[in-house]
Amino acid sequence: MSHPVFVYAAQWIDKRRVVTGSYDRIIRVWDTHSRGEHCALLSQLHGHVGHVNSIVIKGLDTMYSGDSKGQIIEWGGTGGSWSQVETIHPPEMQDVPISQLLLHPNKRRMFVQSRDNHVRLVDLRIRAVTQRYTGHTNVREHIRCSVSPCGTYVLSASEDGDVYVWLVETGEVTY
Secondary structure (H helix, E strand, O other): OOOOOOEEEEEEOOOOEEEEEEOOOOEEEEEOOOOOOOOEEEEEEOOOOOOEEEEEEEOOOEEEEEEOOOOEEEEEEEOOEEEEEEEEOOHHHOOOOEEEEEEOOOOOEEEEEEOOOEEEEEEOOOOEEEEEEOOOOOOOOOOOEEEOOOOOEEEEEOOOOOEEEEEOOOOOEOO
């Protein structure tokens, strides 16, 4: 899976297909079971305005990608054929680099870790930010968040040396 530039994101779609996102703003879909010694490039998806920093897969037919300009794109497709469904670009995230996209266990919401000292919760049904988690520091590094298996808590590392834990529904810091 050779790329002409840095690769910042890679995810399995299923047992044979992989999707990657890179510095050149292109998402590539690969077949890992192709004949020969190299994976076959199935498609290249264009639409991002910044470097693709994160990709998350929802089922076999939906994926979301986030970039260095605060843009999230929903993609729909199967096999090697994917197309842009919608752009989610909250005004508050204009030009804010996204470090990570993470689905909530219910798959109807998604956490967005960004380099402006925020983790946001986006409701994928209405495509809007419904909760914000603040208090941690994240302006330089590629910090990640995690959600508890039950979906009640979200935690994030921080550049200040602490780990922060919030209640998902209220945004209240618990640790």
